Amino acid sequence: MRDTNVSTEAHILEAAFAVFSQNPGASLADVAKHAGVGRATLHRHFSGRDDLIVALTLTAARELDEAVEEATKDCQTYTQALEVALGAILPLAARHMFLATEPADNDPRVAEVYASQTRDLAHDIDMAKAEGGFDPHIPTEWIVQAYENLIYAGWAMVAAGDATPKQAAALAWRTLTQGTAK
Amino acid sequence: MRDTNVSTEAHILEAAFAVFSQNPGASLADVAKHAGVGRATLHRHFSGRDDLIVALTLTAARELDEAVEEATKDCQTYTQALEVALGAILPLAARHMFLATEPADNDPRVAEVYASQTRDLAHDIDMAKAEGGFDPHIPTEWIVQAYENLIYAGWAMVAAGDATPKQAAALAWRTLTQGTAK
DNA sequence: CTCGCATGAGACATATATGTCTCGATTCGC
């Protein structure tokens, strides 16, 4: 029995995160069933599958921003903030990762959110470089790619049961900064 | 007009790589059209979409193995071979990457191919560790994950036009071994 | 020249997902 203190729309979004992270190809009927609502109700709240994916993307972005903001509020340097943020983001990967395979970039809100997050990350990396946290000769675009992909690698370790989120985050940060050679 | 020296089946596989790497959700009709064959012909060669995906996965694995074998045949150490292999694999990512989102693991041939490739990579990393190429305190599972995900990051750089394959491979190897700090 | 094989086109069938609509039920606020 679903918690009536939470709106129907929020229930649907929660169910969608749960269902799609297990099976990105799942149907709207699967999501409705998991949410404990009728298919018609899902269609009353979201005009279609694409609309639902957009809503999920915007929710994921907000969750990520909030997690990073909360985790890094006491950080003294950008370099420290990036490390702490990595640890905050990694556990969200399990819930958000399926969105990476969804072609939703044509929605201007989604495109803006992605662009904004990439700009913010690149800005923070540039500031960390100025602090001496990264080698200034390495392109910022590459450090952005490496940062995001090592988070994915960490998530894959956790999903496989080979590491805890904390261990995976430490390995990802260690690799990003010092590599894995001796 | 398609090259009649190449079998129909090979044409279909080539077309499938080209079409699916641009749009993983494309239809079999799209693939048939791109291959210059009839839909019925595609169905004569592959019993279904799943069968085609399995064939693509096995072909991709063979192409990867051949590229790595050819690139590393003169390498003196495992560490050198891993670096050279990375450079050989990265350009194939554009063609093969869509397969990562295809749930084909339930096919025993696909599962065996994936398991074999991961075992081989883990073995080579263990040997490189013994040579002093990697820190023995870092789990091999992690280095496997980091290696594969940094290749993906490199592919993303090339796809975005931010680096050449050679530059991307160098950045990936640099990050895997020395990290991106000073 | 004939036969076998492979093929393309198109018709037809099946399957699944999605989208819309209606009706009855429930809940809540006034």
Add this chain to the structure above:
DNA sequence: GCGAATCGAGACATATATGTCTCATGCGAG
């Protein structure tokens, strides 16, 4: 108590993709 809002179930329609089948055609080998 009533009305409005929301909802679930199910019927119905639409769309797309896939799978099968048949027939005519072309090509190559013998």
